[in-house]
Amino acid sequence: MSNSTGPRRGIALLAALAGIVAAGVVLGVAELAGAFFRASATPVIAMGSTFIDFTPPWLKDFAIATFGTHDKLALLVGMAVTIAILAAVLGVVAYRRWALGAAGVILMGAIIVACVLTRAGASLPDAVPSVVGTVAGLLALRLLIARLRHAAVVPAADSGTPAPAGITGTGSPTDTTDGVVHPSGSRSAATAAKPGGTTSRRGFFAAAGATAVVAAAAAGGGRLLSGARNNIAALRDSLQFPAPASPAPALPAGVQSPVPGVTPFVTPNGDFYRIDTALSVPQLTTDDWVLRVHGMVEEEFELSFQDLLDADLIERHITLTCVSNPVGGYLAGTAKWLGYPLREVLARARPLDGADMVLSTSSDGFSASTPLPVLQDDRDAILAVAMNGEPLPVEHGFPVRMVVPGLYGYVSATKWVVDLEVTRFADRTAYWTDRGWSEEGPIKTMARVEVPQSFASVDAGTVMIGGVAWSQQRGITAVEVSVDGGDWEAVDLAAEASVDTWRQWSYGVDLEPGLHTVRARATDAADGLQTDQRADTVPNGASGWQSVQFTVK
Template sequence: ITAAAAAAAAAGGRALGSVRNSVEAARRSLRLPAPASPAPVLPAGLEAPVDGVVPWLTPNPDFYRIDTALSVPQLDVDTWELRVHGMVEEEFTLTFDDLLAEDLIERYITLTCVSNPVGGNLVGNAKWLGYPLRDLLRRARPLRGADMVLSTSSDGFSASTPLPVLQDERDAMLAVAMNDEPLPLEHGYPVRMVVPGLYGYVSATKWVVDLEVTRFADRTSYWTDRGWSEKGPIKTMARVEVPRSFGKVAAGTVQIGGTAWSQTRGIARVEVSVDDGRWEEVTLAAEASVDTWRQWHHEITVGPGSHTLRARATDPAGGLQTEERADPVPNGASGWQSVQFTAT
């Protein structure tokens, strides 16, 4: 029995490997259309001039991955379909070719996971190519009373996104490409959702195959069934990346830097405090858009010994980042990051 089970497992592994190789080969050979609306030209000065600050554009292999899939779905673009239904005047199904034939947009957008702790790395910035969800919903024509879109992945994961968010002027999309290449398998190939301003658990469904226009009162989703909040607007956050926590620096003048984000609102100011001293405003790098993170840098002077550096951000709409500490559950972590380091 053990030998038979081992043989079956080996055969299953070979079969899965063959499918993955086939899907990956199809992905590599996929030719995507040029966007009808290309990404805006990036301004100079997006990167903070401090060694150790993360790249402004996150490479695909370094982009965080959080999902519920036990194994990465292997979807064939020739058979992939997206069903649009529910409280709409027109139900329809899109094939992958249908999607590519639409007017696609290209945008830089920062995504953030609701599980990201204060100062954490579950956040990344990429260039996305996709079909605006507001255009898709305009075709479907939601009925009066609908207030949510329940998106479902091929593996059964679901997310509940407020309908108005997908109908306003933000660039929410069904993405087919990431940083100038078809979506990596781990990041939702062939199609995923990308929605600026919301944590991924209510918006960023990967391997998406179903969109149901419905109501929060009638339907729930994967994480809301597990105690997380229905709506997940991203909180304003500043992160210290240099110096590293518990790192060592030379005493004297020290270059510090990091990143701040507040998608759909932007970052107006970042301030730092050393050893509970006065707050000092730092230099902000250029801003690509309110939907992307923004880097910052500053110069401080410290003597030998242990020090604590804190950072906080201000966004134009919501004001100063809250100091109140909160865990990720149920709607995202909050608080000011503190980094301890030693000067020698």
């Protein structure tokens, strides 16, 4: 049976392996070279960030609903699988026709470069790591394919099995269009086969293994070098903030629900939810950070980090909520924030008549459109520099981010913020409004049942039910629960810290063994009872009453 239509299955698998190893070289060498450039200049970050930019809202919601705060890890795993498949295909193509395989590698390199150069703030030199990585990968693939061709010839001649496509039974090359020199026909097939196919295959595996080790070492070295060059952790540890001109009011006694298992009133930094579009966390130093304020204003100016430290800072407890939070979801958290009031920034800029929006932009290109009046009223919207008594974690916007009570984060909570443009909704749009979300995102009133959790099993007797409710800028005045479809009963509300923080609650009820259901709803001081109308997160946040089923044993 002729094998002229392609390599044998075993050879095809080895060619695919060669392609995967070569792709590893591309990424590893680019990672090493990228240590001297911005993080977004490396291929994985550039491609992943570009994918995030073009992700439709329904897919983004699916990723968050399925993977939660691990959505970026899921993206990286998906990218790794996709790259491996494409690389395997290119490896097989390169074995059969080197010119086509090389063209495919170059095309992929060009796509990576395009992803890099379209990132916010990118410049032509940022393409260097991708170009260097592509060249290194191309050379690695050529080496491995040459080794594989040699390995393929030897056992074919020795065992009498048909030679792979392009190789005659005598070992003479019949296809020179691939640019790979085949074993010379100056020796007979039997002579060429003397060392044995096993030795030649071992040579291929040795080359592939050594190349993979080099790729991994390059990637690891690049990460270590990047960490050494961007030691943000040491910078954060060295920062000292002045005492706030307006400290946060002390939390009243009784803000925490007495029900075991209810979330802490103040969310630890490490547990605070993270939802953003940054695949690689921006590594900005306090010396690098500058905020530009411009647009429809009488005075354009810039603020440095030291300018913020020298200003009158305020400290407040504020609950933030993500618009992607489903009914009963955990994409909400409360922290003590330290920062400079945005109304003071805008007072200095003096917005012109007709302006109605502030477009805030992150160092990684994300943007949010915040209604101008919200940033000028008496709410404590701030440029935050600290979270729970320490400098902002890099994942949460170090060195400076926006915190705006009462609005979902997609229109207000810009991390790594470097630009504020006073403009109009009619003239400018933001990242998520370009993708079908509402221009304004006031947070909806919500009650969440945390104890018992769905499908939990609890002991019979008095069952303690507890959770939190929020309605930032309006304040929670009541929470009610209904057990097994019965009447709505008022719960015990914990103390209120402020209208900008969530409020915890508890309720005890005697229940017999069996399956039970509890629903919860909240009332706020402005709009009244939380709506029972179910709504998806798109385009302006989920709504409805949460229902939890559990078993009493």
